[in-house]
Amino acid sequence: MSALPVPPRPEWIKARAPLGERYERLRGVMRDLALHTVCEEARCPNIGDCWNRGTATFMILGDVCTRACGFCAVKTGLPRLPPDPREAERVAEAAARMGLRHAVITSVNRDDQRDGGAGVFAECIRKVRERIPGCTVEVLVPDFKGDAAALQTVIDAAPDILNHNTETVPRLYRRVRPGARFERSLELLGRARAAGLVTKSGVMVGLGEEVEEVRETVRRIREAGTDILTVGQYLRPSADHLPIVRYYTPAEFAEIKVYAIGLGYRHVESGPLVRSSYHAEDQVGR
Numbered sequence: 464m465s466a467l468p469v470p471p472r473p474e475w476i477k478a479r480a481p482l483g484e485r486y487e488r489l490r491g492v493m494r495d496l497a498l499h500t501v502c503e504e505a506r507c508p509n510i511g512d513c514w515n516r517g518t519a520t521f522m523i524l525g526d527v528c529t530r531a532c533g534f535c536a537v538k539t540g541l542p543r544l545p546p547d548p549r550e551a552e553r554v555a556e557a558a559a560r561m562g563l564r565h566a567v568i569t570s571v572n573r574d575d576q577r578d579g580g581a582g583v584f585a586e587c588i589r590k591v592r593e594r595i596p597g598c599t600v601e602v603l604v605p606d607f608k609g610d611a612a613a614l615q616t617v618i619d620a621a622p623d624i625l626n627h628n629t630e631t632v633p634r635l636y637r638r639v640r641p642g643a644r645f646e647r648s649l650e651l652l653g654r655a656r657a658a659g660l661v662t663k664s665g666v667m668v669g670l671g672e673e674v675e676e677v678r679e680t681v682r683r684i685r686e687a688g689t690d691i692l693t694v695g696q697y698l699r700p701s702a703d704h705l706p707i708v709r710y711y712t713p714a715e716f717a718e719i720k721v722y723a724i725g726l727g728y729r730h731v732e733s734g735p736l737v738r739s740s741y742h743a744e745d746q747v748g749r
Contacts, residue, residue: 469699473710476696476735492560496553499526520567520603520740521554523587524580528571530642534630534667536700537571546576551586555594565623566591567740569603572642579605581613585620599623601663603739609647611654618658624691625655626663628739629684632676639670639705649687656688661729663691665739670697671708674715678722685726692728694719695737711735 493499499522522537524546531539558566568587573580581604588600601624607613617625633645648664656662664684668677681692694716699707713735720733 470707470709473712475713476698476710489561492557496557498550498553498557499523520569521557521587522569522571523550523554523583524570524573524576526571529574530572530640532630532640532642533705534639534670534697534700536704542571542573542575546573546580546583550583551590554587555590558591558598559594563595563598565599565601566595567601567603569626569739570605572605574608574642578613578616579607579610581607581610581616584617588617588620588622601626601740603628604651606643606647606651609644609650614651614654618655618660621660623661624663625660626665626691626739627651627655628665629680630665630667631670632666632672632680634676635670635672649683652684652687652689656690661691662689663693663739664689665693665695667695667697668711668719669707669709670705677719681719681723682726685723685728690729692723692731692733693737693739694723694731694733696735 525542525544526538527542528535528537528539529541554566554568568584568591570580570584584602584604588602591598591600600622602617602622603626604614604617606627627648629645629648630643631639636643636645652662652664666677666680666684672680677694681694684692696711696716697705697707699705716733716735716737720731723731723733
């Protein structure tokens with residue numbers, strides 16, 4: 464990776480340590496049911512806060528991603544195992560044990576599967592609702608390589624929120640998301656919104672984009688029909704990942720939020736430690 468000097472971590476980048484009784488209980492549930500969470504696999508800085516509030520984001524379809532995005536800590540390669548046909552039941556059981564009112568489900572990319580894993584997403588939505596009537600479900604889906612039929616499988620299961628992260632500005636896609644296309648992501652969000660779903664997307668900053676590029680990207684995501692936006696600081700998982708070019712200040716995040724709200728988003732979370740699932744349970748009613 465780049466030999467650029469690493470900027471010092473500012474004092475406002477502070478996360479709660481992953482400790483506490485609820486944290487340990489939730490970790491036990493995940494281990495007992497052989498489930499993965501993006502909180503752990505992607506080394507989310509909010510894991511201590513979220514798990515102690517009793518919330519977590521399930522990561523389905525295994526723990527090996529078929530893409531190699533430059534920002535992500537999830538393992539990459541060719542998965543050795545097919546999707547587990549009983550995974551949806553275990554996700555529903557975990558959600559019930561946790562007493563969830565809002566379940567968030569994401570996945571690795573499974574480009575080795577014909578439908579990209581869309582069928583498992585749909586089954587998870589159905590099983591959670593069967594197990595916990597009244598529980599809302601949010602899914603954070605991959606782009607399914609632009610496969611409209613795969614996306615329709617998820618749409619037909621009617622998640623309460625369909626999230627798909629655009630991650631960065633178009634100019635940086637080749638370096639940050641080499642297996643993805645910005646226009647493809649916008650098309651996915653547009654299709655989901657046209658089908659009547661509440662849609663959501665997220666962007667990271669600090670990878671070398673210009674502020675004006677962030678504003679333009681946020682505008683285009685909104686024009687695609689997106690309702691909810693998250694904006695957070697990129698934090699480098701390891702020396703093998705893309706370097707941090709700069710840290711945005713809390714004031715800059717506040718400015719992005721004001722700009723986005725002005726574009727008509729229903730809800731915006733913008734801050735240094737904001738991630739896709741940050742306070743997700745609070746966004747459903749909005």
